[in-house]
Amino acid sequence: MTEAERAFARGAPHTPHAPAWLAEARDAALRSFAAEGLPDRKVEAFHFTDLHALLREPFPPLAGAALRGASSVAHRALALRLGAHVVPVINGIVGVDLAAGRALPQGVELVPLRAAMASAPEIVRLAFEGAVDGRANAVRALNTGLARDGAVIRVRAGVKAPLIVLDHSAALEARGSVHLRHLIVLEEGASADVLEIFSSDGAASLTTCDTIVQLAKGAQLSHAKLIKGNADTIHLGRSDARLGAEASYRLFVQGSAASVAREEISVRLEGEGGHFGLGGALLLSGEKHFDLTASIDHASPRCTSDMEARAVLAGRSKGVVQGAVRVAPHAQHTVANQQIRGLLLSDRAEFDSKPELEILADDVKCAHGAASGDLDSDAIFYLRSRGIPEDEVRALLVEAFLEQGLAKVENEALRDFLREETRAWLKTLPEVRDA
């Protein structure tokens, strides 16, 4: 075992109200992790992101942090700008919305996981399903063993929830790790909009954050994850979703800045007529590494899925996008589409794309495409001939490239917010600045 693996395997103290089954599940998960260790390149899903090699130094799990401080001015500003309910999640502990003292509407419940263990233990069980054995599941095992809190969001039948922002920040005094397990449950016909932001400060940190999503018949969830960070941040996130009939799940993942980040998405379309749409924007420069790996299981007929991932790679960064679509034998009339595009702004950047289709039904429409290249020199010339300086032209063309993926986000205020994040990132690029 490496130092890193040992530090994880040691575990962390249990929370006060943890039911017995949970304590057992946590211990079992950590034992499983200790036996397998972190996945390396021999595990197919981690082939391009060898965690065993990348994580050598330990990130000891934070033992019992207290929630410090009230919601910040920044949270209030964000709440106003997006018309959202902002929940600070600091060092792995979920706060309540202290921003405006605004209550959530009737039928929308948000409680910290640590509180739900006492008030609604049956729902907490939903958050801890899923296999933890085997090297491919090591990150989930780690998160199961070490998560002490998270947000439990439940929207009752027919209710439309407002935009909820989970604003995560890791501000550690010494190197360590933070682990969260979120649960989003939408009852029949309910709809919700959730934005998760991850940023960090202070000592080197590693965050694992698993979000479990369960959508009942006709429910609709719009979900976005904005992963920021810095050269000392490691981010390992997961989204695990199960969709009932006619349910719709739209997920947008935007990542930049973290040293190593990986988002693994696993969606199971369990009822007829379900829909899953995934948009991705990977913004990488320097030595950054971002891996977006999705697996979509069409387990029922008439479902549709589509994936539109776009990566912009500068410097010596590395981007990985993997999409595996599986269509079960009885899942007739499936429509599935994956498009992966990489824009390489430097010849030392690396882009690994792997679309995958396993089709066992015979009346389906499945397509996939993957392409990468650099900026179109004709397009650059055209815009320069209209008087636009070259570095602005490059920035414009990069934004245009990303725009198609962004179209997956329905909330206009959120789209604008994400565009601004992209613009801020573009300003840090020498390839654009000094072109």
Add this chain to the structure above:
Amino acid sequence: ALNAQKKARGEAEIDSASFLRRVRTKAKTLGINEDMRKRAVNVGVSGGEKKRNETLQMALLEPKLAILDETDSGLDIDALKLVAEGVNAMRSRERSFLVITHYQRLLNYIVPDKVHILSGGKIVRSGSKDLALELESKGYDAVIAEPA
């Protein structure tokens, strides 16, 4: 682009509302309708529509020098006249146009002040608008062979 140009010229930038108004006015003169303006640049447009769009861009950017490289290729007579009107409307002592063409017809509508013939990458003869007419009747080889 307009604001980039203004920045370079040391002028104040234009705001979106004024810009849109200016676009609408000029677009109307060029016969470019509302939904043409909303389409993506050069996607699914005909040659004529593209040229009209470029003429609009020129009218908005008000350049000191405009280079029109084979502007007449692929255009029908109506589109040609429209482009020519756009150019003629912008002719002034403060502006130069370099119009590159293989055909006389365009020059019936955009009557040139000076004509240069290029051959093998060099200007081999220069003259007035009559030089273009001479080319049309005698052909390039004959005109180039003649002493200047």
